Amino acid sequence: MTEIRYRLQQVRRVEGSLPGPRSQQLTERRASAVASGVASSVPAWAADVDGGIVVDVDGNQLVDLGSGIAVTSVGASAPAVVARVKEAVEHFTHTCFMVTPYEGYVAVAEKLAELAPGDFPKKAALFNSGSEAVENAVKIARAHTRRQAIVVFDHAYHGRTNMTMAMTAKVMPYKQGFGPFAGEVYRVPVSYPFRDPEGMTGTEAARRALLQVEKQVGADNVAAVVIEPVQGEGGFIVPAAGFLPALSEWCRDNGAVFVADEVQAGIARTGAWFAVDHEGVVPDLVTVAKGVAGGMPLSGVVGRAEIMDSVHAGGLGGTYGGNPVACAAALGALETIEEWDLIGRARRIEEVVREELEPLASGTGIVGELRGRGAMMALELVLPDGREPHAEAARAVAAECLGQGVIVLTCGTYGNIVRLLPPLVIGEDLLRDGLRVLARAVHRAAR
Structure with a gap:
């Protein structure tokens, strides 16, 4: 492994009580x-x-031991990120990709398509936050399937926008007092080995969840199944082996989009580029944020080109989405992950x-x-x-x-x-x- 050199002495030291x-x-x-x-x-x-x-x-x-909630995976001042950001801001901080495009956006999209699971054509769209990425994945899935229902899971956390609050399980502090929430979101049990009945396999846990979907939602109504491959805010829950593959197979068989929310677990955090890689699962769409840009605000959705292209021109975007400085940071962060x-x-x-x-x-x-x-x-x-x-x-x-x-x-x-x-x-x-x-x-x- 490459030896990492640090600017600051890497020693714990507290003088007096905190806060000072x-x-x-x-x-x-x-x-x-x-x-x-x-x-x-x-x-x-x-x-x-x-x-x-x-x-x-x-x-x-x-x-x-927090990394700004899994954001500064490459460090909060990684040399390659700092250098690329400095170079970027010397030229321009913003033009809006929807007005005057720039190469950095395309370069990040190309890199995400290269890294995301699946041996098929892929495309990406860039945004600012994890919540935005998840919400846009829902938009893309609905446009592609022409269906409405979104299936999520107990203990899930997907963000703080209205749509993603509806998808999030925990009320306090994320949802309390902020309703009404977006509709057509349906929650089913996740595989939680520590709290499931003893001996329940991942396949059995998936069948428990999917039977509920079939009976209470209807398979033909499901636009997307959205899951964190390792749940974050819900408790770092790792589903039992076989759970994720069973969900993916069900989506394939029923024409639904399988979305892996890799905002927290992705970009090398779990010892693979994406947490789904541990079970060889290939999602249709993947959401990324947090660790992708070394601390700069950037997120994205990457996945099957035919699904990503389901949305009409102008249907995706945002003023700051894929900001040029954040894109430069992302290229530095991804480069650092590989080189180190x-x-x-x-x-x-x-x-x-x-x-x-x-x-x-x-x-x-x-x-x-x-x-x-x-x-x-x-x-x-x-x-x-x-x-x-x-x-x-x-x-x-x-x-x-x-x-x-x-x-x-x-x-x-x-x-x-x-x-x-x-x-x-x-x-x-x-x-x-x-x-x-x-x-x-x-x-x-x-x-």
Whole structure:
């Protein structure tokens, strides 16, 4: 593997309590200027970020096990991303691709078509956020099939727009008070091995879901089945083997579009370019965002050319979609993933996480499961020696870690998941240091 050189010292260091005085001052300014509906989980304010370290405005160095929610996979200041962005802004920041097009948009679309699963002609369209990508995938599927119904799953998270809120399962904080939501969205059970009946296979879980679709929606009415191959906000749920292939086959047999929402799990995060690659599943459409552009706002839908071309001219787009600077960043990020073998590093991160954290499952009584793929791993915390969700423990663990200078995130329908999304460029020594802080925090929560 290519040796990665860092600008900042990759060492955890906290002086005093968090947040420090400068962060506290900024929090006071924020209170009078920023809408209270915008929340932050970490009270320390960032000043510099490199590799696996976030330096706050008080000079503390925090281990980053969150990557801005799986965005800065190549690091928050990767040299190739920085260089391409600098070159791009020296020429122009915007023209709107729908007015005066530019090569960068085409280059990103070509690269996504090359990387996406499937040995058939593919095309792409670019947008700004994951929510936009998912919503446009729905538009494309409806245009192609001339059907309306969209099938989604329990524990799903697809975004914060009206359509994607309807597709998202969790009410708080994403949907509470924001309805009514878009119609023709139908939710069915997902494969959740930790909570499914013991011994249920992926094929059986798929049949459970699809029978509900057939009886309550009607196969001939389904435009698309949309699923995260590894569910993100819902709890880093990895479906049982066979679940995704069965969904894909059903879509093929019934003329529906199979959409893999790879916004969080895609772009090398799970130790493959896309999470569906682990089971050899070939979706009709794939949505991407987060890690695709090294921190710049960019998303896309990529898939079968004949499906992508179903929409009339002018039916897709947006003023900022595929912004030239974001496209430049994406080309730098994708180049970095390949040159630094970050797919291999994601697999190594999983090995290290399992080495450090698997003993917690048998040694604490509150870790129901360690699961995930690559650099998308999570602990499901439960009440002692049971399966009831333990959200209080998850909050306590995250707070304890932050106090020791380690950023971890929580998630899950029940709020009981501690999720790990380290940058793929994090050094192994720093990763182990952060994981050992986490392990100690779990032991304390268990006591």
